[in-house]
Amino acid sequence: ACTSQKAASSGGDSGGKIKIGLVTKTDSNPYFVELRESAKAEADKSGAELIALAGKFDGDNDGQVAALENLVQQGVKAILVTPSNSTGILGAIKQARDKGILVIALDTRTDPESAVDATLATDNTEAGRLEGQYVKAALGDRPPAVIMLDGTPGGTVDQQRHDGFLQGIGLAEGAPQILGAEPTNGDQNKAQQAMENLLQRNSSVNAVYNINEPAARGGQAALQARGLTDGVVVGAIDGGCQGVRDVQAGKYAVTVMQFPKKMAEQGVQAGVEFARTGKKLSGFVNTGAVVITDKPVPGVDSKDTAWGLQNCWG
Amino acid sequence: MATKALNRTSVAEFVLRTPAVGPALALLVAIVAFALTTDTFLRLDNLSLVVQQSLVVGTLALGQTLVILTAGIDLANAATAVLGTLLMAKLVLTGAPAPLALLTGLVVAAGIGAATGGIVTSLRLPPFIVTLGTLTIVTAVSRIYADGQSFPVTDGLLGFLGTRQYLFGQVEVTVGMGVALAMFLVLWYALTRTAWGKHVYAVGNDPEAARLSGIHVRRTVLSVYLVAGIVYGIAAWQALGRVPNADPNAFQTGNLDSITAVVLGGTSLFGGRGSVLGTLVGALIVSVLRSGLTQAGIDSLYQDVATGVLVILAVAVDRFSRRRQR
Amino acid sequence: MATKALNRTSVAEFVLRTPAVGPALALLVAIVAFALTTDTFLRLDNLSLVVQQSLVVGTLALGQTLVILTAGIDLANAATAVLGTLLMAKLVLTGAPAPLALLTGLVVAAGIGAATGGIVTSLRLPPFIVTLGTLTIVTAVSRIYADGQSFPVTDGLLGFLGTRQYLFGQVEVTVGMGVALAMFLVLWYALTRTAWGKHVYAVGNDPEAARLSGIHVRRTVLSVYLVAGIVYGIAAWQALGRVPNADPNAFQTGNLDSITAVVLGGTSLFGGRGSVLGTLVGALIVSVLRSGLTQAGIDSLYQDVATGVLVILAVAVDRFSRRRQR
Amino acid sequence: MTREPVLAARKLVKRYGKVTAIDGADFDLLPGEVLAVVGDNGAGKSSLIKALSGALVPDSGQILVDGNPVRFHGPLDARRAGIETVYQDLALAPAQDIASNLFLGRERRRPGLLGRVFRMLDSGGMRAEAERVLGDLGVRVKSMQQPVETLSGGQRQGVAVARAAAFGTRVVIMDEPTAALGVAEAARVLDLIGRIRDRGLPVVLISHNMPHVFEIADRIHVHRLGKRVALVSPRERTMNEVVGLITGALRMGENGQLEEVSTVARTGLTTRP
Amino acid sequence: MTREPVLAARKLVKRYGKVTAIDGADFDLLPGEVLAVVGDNGAGKSSLIKALSGALVPDSGQILVDGNPVRFHGPLDARRAGIETVYQDLALAPAQDIASNLFLGRERRRPGLLGRVFRMLDSGGMRAEAERVLGDLGVRVKSMQQPVETLSGGQRQGVAVARAAAFGTRVVIMDEPTAALGVAEAARVLDLIGRIRDRGLPVVLISHNMPHVFEIADRIHVHRLGKRVALVSPRERTMNEVVGLITGALRMGENGQLEEVSTVARTGLTTRP
Ligand SMILES: Nc1ncnc2c1ncn2[C@@H]1O[C@H](COP(=O)(O)OP(=O)(O)OP(=O)(O)O)[C@@H](O)[C@H]1O
Ligand SMILES: Nc1ncnc2c1ncn2[C@@H]1O[C@H](COP(=O)(O)OP(=O)(O)OP(=O)(O)O)[C@@H](O)[C@H]1O
Numbered sequence A: 001a002c003t004s005q006k007a008a009s010s011g012g013d014s015g016g017k018i019k020i021g022l023v024t025k026t027d028s029n030p031y032f033v034e035l036r037e038s039a040k041a042e043a044d045k046s047g048a049e050l051i052a053l054a055g056k057f058d059g060d061n062d063g064q065v066a067a068l069e070n071l072v073q074q075g076v077k078a079i080l081v082t083p084s085n086s087t088g089i090l091g092a093i094k095q096a097r098d099k100g101i102l103v104i105a106l107d108t109r110t111d112p113e114s115a116v117d118a119t120l121a122t123d124n125t126e127a128g129r130l131e132g133q134y135v136k137a138a139l140g141d142r143p144p145a146v147i148m149l150d151g152t153p154g155g156t157v158d159q160q161r162h163d164g165f166l167q168g169i170g171l172a173e174g175a176p177q178i179l180g181a182e183p184t185n186g187d188q189n190k191a192q193q194a195m196e197n198l199l200q201r202n203s204s205v206n207a208v209y210n211i212n213e214p215a216a217r218g219g220q221a222a223l224q225a226r227g228l229t230d231g232v233v234v235g236a237i238d239g240g241c242q243g244v245r246d247v248q249a250g251k252y253a254v255t256v257m258q259f260p261k262k263m264a265e266q267g268v269q270a271g272v273e274f275a276r277t278g279k280k281l282s283g284f285v286n287t288g289a290v291v292i293t294d295k296p297v298p299g300v301d302s303k304d305t306a307w308g309l310q311n312c313w314g
Numbered sequence B, C: 001m002a003t004k005a006l007n008r009t010s011v012a013e014f015v016l017r018t019p020a021v022g023p024a025l026a027l028l029v030a031i032v033a034f035a036l037t038t039d040t041f042l043r044l045d046n047l048s049l050v051v052q053q054s055l056v057v058g059t060l061a062l063g064q065t066l067v068i069l070t071a072g073i074d075l076a077n078a079a080t081a082v083l084g085t086l087l088m089a090k091l092v093l094t095g096a097p098a099p100l101a102l103l104t105g106l107v108v109a110a111g112i113g114a115a116t117g118g119i120v121t122s123l124r125l126p127p128f129i130v131t132l133g134t135l136t137i138v139t140a141v142s143r144i145y146a147d148g149q150s151f152p153v154t155d156g157l158l159g160f161l162g163t164r165q166y167l168f169g170q171v172e173v174t175v176g177m178g179v180a181l182a183m184f185l186v187l188w189y190a191l192t193r194t195a196w197g198k199h200v201y202a203v204g205n206d207p208e209a210a211r212l213s214g215i216h217v218r219r220t221v222l223s224v225y226l227v228a229g230i231v232y233g234i235a236a237w238q239a240l241g242r243v244p245n246a247d248p249n250a251f252q253t254g255n256l257d258s259i260t261a262v263v264l265g266g267t268s269l270f271g272g273r274g275s276v277l278g279t280l281v282g283a284l285i286v287s288v289l290r291s292g293l294t295q296a297g298i299d300s301l302y303q304d305v306a307t308g309v310l311v312i313l314a315v316a317v318d319r320f321s322r323r324r325q326r
Numbered sequence D, E: 001m002t003r004e005p006v007l008a009a010r011k012l013v014k015r016y017g018k019v020t021a022i023d024g025a026d027f028d029l030l031p032g033e034v035l036a037v038v039g040d041n042g043a044g045k046s047s048l049i050k051a052l053s054g055a056l057v058p059d060s061g062q063i064l065v066d067g068n069p070v071r072f073h074g075p076l077d078a079r080r081a082g083i084e085t086v087y088q089d090l091a092l093a094p095a096q097d098i099a100s101n102l103f104l105g106r107e108r109r110r111p112g113l114l115g116r117v118f119r120m121l122d123s124g125g126m127r128a129e130a131e132r133v134l135g136d137l138g139v140r141v142k143s144m145q146q147p148v149e150t151l152s153g154g155q156r157q158g159v160a161v162a163r164a165a166a167f168g169t170r171v172v173i174m175d176e177p178t179a180a181l182g183v184a185e186a187a188r189v190l191d192l193i194g195r196i197r198d199r200g201l202p203v204v205l206i207s208h209n210m211p212h213v214f215e216i217a218d219r220i221h222v223h224r225l226g227k228r229v230a231l232v233s234p235r236e237r238t239m240n241e242v243v244g245l246i247t248g249a250l251r252m253g254e255n256g257q258l259e260e261v262s263t264v265a266r267t268g269l270t271t272r273p
């Protein structure tokens, strides 16, 4: 381990600028783009340099590990990471922390949470629960007939939101009221195709769970094509500006807003602070989840789309 | 020469020599199986949907067929189409007239095809690596250009191929189907009825023989990548008709999916043997499997297991129907 | 015969005939470039990391090389390894002794290889489709087996290949590197110094000539898929050494990545020409590019653009160094 | 003809779709003889010997080795029965070197532990042996490590011939082994065939070269339209008669006499030395 | 020899690594003559004509057409200059049918709009024409739509020869065009060469078949170890002398006399008709 000490100190401040690394799940999801750009902007503001890396796909633990390792070599002072898997990259995180680097998880918790110095994230179970509670309330007396457009099977966020949604709507996993569930990888095309085929099987749907907004858009297109939009309550998570506009336009009833900008900014600030003073951010910081809808329901706190458009990301 | 005229077999002969018969048989088997096991599969609206679902990958696969016939492979086709959708949609959103946006998308796609072909032919590099390179580059460029956004399409021209029509008040067809059919006919004609087509097959079959026969091998290969690029541009337009939203993350498995359609259609990955007709059938097989399995109420994970088995069975049917011919 | 002995050129000749020289040259160029542009790249600990980062894909690529030498292709290799990691990790978590869990993973991977080979040879189906089928099936089975979970690995044996050692107090090596080296040596020996290797090349080079020469073509191909399966099992073990967590979503691009390493290493996708040495070099090229570009402070989006260009350049270097030979 | 044929065939048939390549062909090879098989292009000679060497499975008919019916499922079966063949297409692996091709499918291992346990090939030994057998044939090449695809047409044919000659133990079949060879090299192959016969092995020689056929053959099997139409002795018939049988200008009558069918075709055999 | 050669080469050199396939070769083809090129296997004959037909770019040396230096960058350049070649490896696309192969690279279009605008091929016409030229050569095949890979060795060679014969306008080069042909078919090809000469076109014929060479050639170019070692007339030299030159047993002296180098090699030309 003696070599590693040298590594951290010698390569570290070659350019004088504080270097901060960001590792997201992918480069593709608009949400991660928002994380990247907000972090970049914040780094610029505080005179730091941000190096943004990503896995090749959601679940690319190997790629994320390599990214962490390479950032350590590069001499960064802090690493912000959105782990694809809550346990997958703990070894690499530990190595980074052993070398005195501050590691903060964004968006997704690690398991255990103490594996990182701090976590800045949405409470994804809560976000799912809010989506479920809203849908349940909006359905009123009607018995739910749910289609679930999931993300990546086995993904941490996927599981948390899925479980949260079922809690919120009050259904058990595998309940007959669930007409079908399909993975979409958060891809609009896959979501559309999945929805089309599910509808061919059974079109008596009245509620749709979406892992995120790309999935919601795909599912929505399929519903629209079948003329089924009217009686169906569609929920989503993300709160990107386009998503909020979709809610405003009535394409879906609700989206649960996340605050990636907050995560990125606070993460970068913490990194800069650590580099300057050695002070570490710690613990779980819930960046919040806000229900956005123009059709509020009793029992679920919500904001309207006007508020949403002011606070949305992207 | 030791031959015997057995004229009664000549109809069977003709049928068997048509290269797409094996795949068509596999398709038929799948359709019949789903017709028997589900009561929704054979409905007209479902069949129409199956065709619609195969349009984008089918179009990508048409271009892919050309490339594979020259013993190449194109890993960047879907990425090219995605960049096309982004250009079309974003340009319209930023105020460009729709026809110009459409044209830009098509031209850029064609340009990527031409550049790929240029590198493959002038440096004589393996198409797998070159298109892997363009895949990486084009995907990154798309993401940089989209800047974390996706672009909804409301323009009539861009969404035109999704326009639905009812024939006989029953059969739902889309403009995209017509375009796909037209494109197929043009390529079929070019491959089987023109000198260019003969050259494409010859170049893929034995490049050295083609060269010694005085064929412009490079020019032919280059033209194939160019035409394929144009086809990918049209695939972009098809995609906007299907999903009126340009998303940099779309069609990530489009390259493999299109190669699958081509190979299921009986075209050899070693070049020089195959047909666009087979490719159309191959693309339909994939859609039929996915739709039929869903109708049969099978969960997606088990659908995957079944699809894997059925895809292998489909080529097996093809091979056996061809072996009888020998 | 019209020949002339030009003995002074024979060293150059030998060097040029060694098939991996082109790729090695490309690797060297990349290393020198990064050494000059960054001050961290050439550090011993960084070089060690580069090697560690190439281990899993490199191991997958070794198996892939065997398959590609027979003019096949394996799209299911990474999926097979992932299932292997899941079996190993989940069995240990459910109380099985680690050696048994490890063995199970290896045996299942070998079994998948044997099944693939069996289908390819007995039904004579194109490996692309067969392994596409197994890819779909194995991935689904992995997900069903994992049931939405991933499995952390704490067991010493399963994580053994990740064990670090310092040589001369400076050079960090892992047990996994040793295993990779050993595997490479065994395969290199088997391919170049045994009859089996000659048969593998012959079968890929011209299957009909191999058959007429009395080679058991099917048996040879089958054995290749079996050996490849075992190698993928070892890749699973390597993966647990790198990332002590078995995740059904991991290595989704492992198949393409491994093919890339093989092709960068100078092996022909048409079979019969290539070497495992080239593949090792090819796998290193990819890691070097990723690491070097990061050291240079380039974001992954722009890294992708650069990687695309550099991969194409790397094969171009290879081709040119070989062309001079002719 | 009371001796038992080493290799025989009865009423072989092989169809490719509409084309009947073998149309009820008979075949007999006697011990120790050189049997020439001659016939027009497309007559079905190669198809016949492919059936005899297991490279092609006939649709019907019987193959007999030493009088016993056999079924060859592949070339390996025939090879195991000691039948070694030079195919018209040569059946070489183009990217592999000469020595590898010569020993393809029956590589030699090192003696001792290295060979038995580590299955290490005796590359040096094989290279030396390859050099020797090619030398015998007068096929000169730069190095045994040259890939076959870089050899000239004749050099390649030399490699294929050398392979069959070196390994045949019961029958050696050669499909146009001298087609691409130079005058001196072809003469060496004829010599070689003579030497194989001297070793007691019968040889089947397919050739269009009548002087060669008449120089070396003990009997001539004339193949036409997929079947054997005559079996004659080169000592009893002239080249022109054999050419007549090949082209169909002459016919073998019931009584073993030649009958004229039409005028004899031009043979191209007139020489102007 | 005061006439200007139609096609000539001076000091051509082509190396493959250590192997020098063409080693300072000269070449001259006079108008209207049939020039035979003979030589041992591996002497460099195919390499020479590949250079002359643009299939190979020599490392150094000069090629002249009608006395003017030219540089062929590919076979197409030579073809445009009217030089048509039958390659030893035939250069056919195996999966394509006979008619397609015959017209490969110069397909015929339909007359009128269909051809001009829609570039539609005249498939029927090409098939009929293919049938005619193959018929002329006596190459009989079942159907023009049979893929070339299903043809017998001789049938394939017939297709390649027919192609060159049909399209040559200045020079026709044939690399062992009769190697795989039957007696009657080979005779037809010799006839054809004669007819091409009668049309005023010179022909280069590479062949190992001395009777053929002596029957048809006007002059004989002897190639050895990568270069021309003699240029003789078949009327002035015997087959044995030419074979001696090929093998190096004889040598062309300064004064144009043959000198003995060692004993003459066995030629294999003795016939026993
Ligand atoms: N795979 C195939 N498919 C269709 N026809 C075939 C096939 N193989 C051979 N044939 C046909 O069978 C006939 C006999 O061919 P074969 O090669 O046996 O002739 P051959 O006597 O050896 O001729 P050659 O002297 O030219 O070598 C030919 O008409 C040929 O076209
Ligand atoms: N690509 C190549 N690489 C290495 N050597 C080659 C290559 N091509 C040809 N040669 C060598 O060049 C020499 C001349 O070959 P060429 O084919 O011209 O001979 P040839 O006179 O036509 O012989 P044949 O009568 O057997 O056809 C041979 O020794 C051959 O091995």
Ligand SMILES: OC[C@H]1O[C@](O)(CO)[C@@H](O)[C@@H]1O
Binding pocket: A029, A031, A032, A107, A108, A151, A152, A157, A158, A185, A186, A211, A212, A213, A214, A237, A238, A258
């Ligand atoms: O697929 C799951 C991922 O998608 C997002 O919701 C963004 O769209 C992220 O918060 C999450 O990590």
Ligand SMILES: [Mg+2]
Binding pocket: D045, D046, D047, D088, D175, E152, E153, E154
């Ligand atoms: Mg033959």
Ligand SMILES: [Mg+2]
Binding pocket: D152, D153, D154, E045, E046, E047, E088, E175
């Ligand atoms: Mg030659």
